[in-house]
Structures are given as structure tokens and as C-alpha cells.
Amino acid sequence: MRNLIKLIPGCALIVAVAAVLGLTVNAVRPNGLPLIRKPLSHTRAFANPTTHKPEALFTTLKDAKDLYDRHAALFIDARTAEDYQAEHISDAVSLYFEDFDKLYGSVMQGIPKDRQIVTYCSDPECQEATKLADALTARGYTKVMILLEGLPGWKNAGYPTAPGKGR
């Protein structure tokens, strides 16, 4: 045991070197993360459903359900294809954000740029839906909103979901 305790300074040195390397690489790499992660709900505003801004904003469950009931929006699931197949918002399509460039052409083919779109992912702190919404906005889609509560919020409200491959 005493021999193991003697290892601790060496381990601390390895951790310190690793931490410095990690932070340095993160600072210089193009896709580095911000050091402080903000709660997602603090990062942008909720959309007024009657006006549209160039930035993708959040939508409330109530407004999203209203769009859903009127078949006025395309719901896009930003989670993995496996998660989508397990359960998704009924009639939603799958576009896993990490594979955006690969899937964009096939999923979004024929969808007009002014189509109302609602993206969602797995919970209020997952960021795939926000990143997907921003990527769609960058491709010219003008009416993109993010369902902050994600699939769990939708399910807990008793709104319809479905398993399977979908469309």
C-alpha cells in the first residue's frame, strides 16, 4: 500500500501534463470547445411564432405542438439513427447532426427553404438540435426553430411518438 502511495506524485505529474496538453490543443484546434459551457437555455431566445429572424431560436412545447397539429412544420430528429429508430416524434425525419454533410442532400432534398422546421434531440441540455438548426440556417433555411425540451419533454406532455425507421 505504501508503495502505491509513493506513485501519487508521479500520477499527479502525468495528470498535470495531460491537462496542459489537452487545454493547449483545444485552444489551437479549429473545432475546439469553449472552456465554459453555458446552460443551453441561456444561449438564445425563444422565437415569436409570428416573426422569423435569421437565427434559429427556441420554440416552446406548446407552439411546437400547435405547428405539429396543423402539419405546418417538418420535425427533424438530430440524434443518432439508432436513437431515432428506437423512438421519435411521429412523422419526424432523421438527420443525425454529426453526419450532417453526408445526410443533408438525401434528407433535405425537395424541402423548400421557407419550410417551417423544428429540430430536437434527447434532452434540454443536448446540443445536437441547436447545431443542426444552425447548420440548416446556414444552408439557407429561414424558418428553423429548436424544441428545447427535446423528445423527453414531448413524450412527458403525452404528445405522439413512434418507433421505427420512419420516412
Next chain:
Amino acid sequence: MENRTQRLVLFCRLALAVVFIYAAIGKITHPGEFAEAVAAFKLLPIVLVNVFAIILPWIELASGLALLHRVSARHGALLIAGLNLIFMIAAASALARGLDIRCGCFTLSHAHTKLGWSLIARDAAFLALCLPILLHHTRAK
């Protein structure tokens, strides 16, 4: 007998080094994806998630590399044992809270393994592989 023990220790060192270097490279090359996996555990304050996701893979990488050299092998084994204990506690806590999330263990291959008790058993096996390295070298001192 001593030869057999040495071969066992060498096997454990190499096996753990390969696994942890591979796991680290996957996380280092997909930082955003790994940060999402960390956040989904809901264990850390949200402001600490990114720093943890940035540093942890480098600790895995350094520990894996440390295992490859005889002088630093015990340090690597002790760090990997500690990491595995943390992973097991985090996974058990997430399962106990009913979270249906991805493991985030190997982000490299898009193998989005769901968190489950089998993954805790796998971490326990990795932990067991650390013991011969730590005990053998401790006795040899």
C-alpha cells in the same frame, strides 16, 4: 513462475494501453460529441462539462502511454484503475437514475453503445487487469 507472472503483467499492460489509447484518440478527435456524452450523464455542473471533456481523453492517452514503459507502468495502471472506478460509479449512477444514454466510451467509430450493466462489467474487467501490474511491481520493490 516468475516468467509466467511477468508475461501476465506484460499482457495486462499492453491490453490496457491499446484500449485506453484507442479510446482517447476517439474522444480527442470528436470533442463535441464526447462533451455531449459527458453532459448526458448529468453528474457535473454544466459549466464544468467542457473542461472535463477536454482534459479526460488526454489523461487516458497519457495513462495508456505510461503503461508502455516499464518505469511508468505502475503510474499508468494506478491512473487507469482510478478512471475505471470513476466510470463505473458514473455509469451505475446513470442507470440507477433511469437515464437512457450513450456510453461515450469510444467516440471514434460512431459505435454509439448504449449504457448498460454489461459496460460496468467491462470496466470491472479493465480494473482487474490493473491489479497484476500494481501488485507485481509493488512486490518487486
